[in-house]
Amino acid sequence: MKYSIKYNELSAEEFILLWETVWGQAPSLEQTRLAMEHTLFRVSIFDDDTIIAMARMIGDMGLDYYIKDVIVRPEYQGKGVGRMLINELMKFVNDNGISGTQIFVELCAMPDKIPFYEKFGFHANEAQRLKMMYQVR
Numbered sequence: 210m211k212y213s214i215k216y217n218e219l220s221a222e223e224f225i226l227l228w229e230t231v232w233g234q235a236p237s238l239e240q241t242r243l244a245m246e247h248t249l250f251r252v253s254i255f256d257d258d259t260i261i262a263m264a265r266m267i268g269d270m271g272l273d274y275y276i277k278d279v280i281v282r283p284e285y286q287g288k289g290v291g292r293m294l295i296n297e298l299m300k301f302v303n304d305n306g307i308s309g310t311q312i313f314v315e316l317c318a319m320p321d322k323i324p325f326y327e328k329f330g331f332h333a334n335e336a337q338r339l340k341m342m343y344q345v346r
């Protein structure tokens with residue numbers, strides 16, 4: 210496969226570009242820059258010079274890792290690129306978690322994406338996601 214992988218280089222601009230290919234209006238550049246700066250691990254995949262996929266991991270390194278913003282550009286979906294992203298994220302956990310311990314790796318997925326994550330060993334439990342969009346003053 211001719212795709213190349215970059216580590217911790219994903220920029221806020223690239224994040225916004227990919228976000229908008231699947232989810233429409235992206236967060237602001239300012240918010241996204243702060244988020245990239247504080248992300249534990251960013252992975253991006255390129256076809257030549259074109260960014261085609263991204264994912265990132267947030268967390269505390271010791272007990273809990275959380276997968277965020279797994280996106281493959283629509284025209285590249287179904288070609289194994291999503292699998293590449295998850296494999297890279299799990300390698301990061303394996304390389305950084307304390308050997309021999311058990312670590313929570315969590316994510317939030319829409320129902321139609323759950324079978325994708327189940328392929329990597331994730332499973333839904335009975336917990337419900339609680340959220341609000343908090344207005345920062």
Ligand SMILES: CC(C)(COP(=O)(O)OP(=O)(O)OC[C@H]1O[C@@H](n2cnc3c(N)ncnc32)[C@H](O)[C@@H]1OP(=O)(O)O)[C@@H](O)C(=O)NCCC(=O)NCCS
Binds near residue numbers: 279287288292293328
């Ligand atoms: C979900 C997403 C990341 C999957 O990426 P992808 O590159 O299409 O997935 P892959 O081609 O690597 O698929 C890997 C495996 O998962 C399967 N798969 C992928 N999406 C699936 C789905 N929605 N339901 C069931 N299986 C799925 C593939 O058939 C493949 O199976 P195989 O290896 O046994 O043949 C991609 O569809 C995407 O970016 N969607 C839009 C953004 C999004 O919703 N992201 C998830 C946020 S939680």
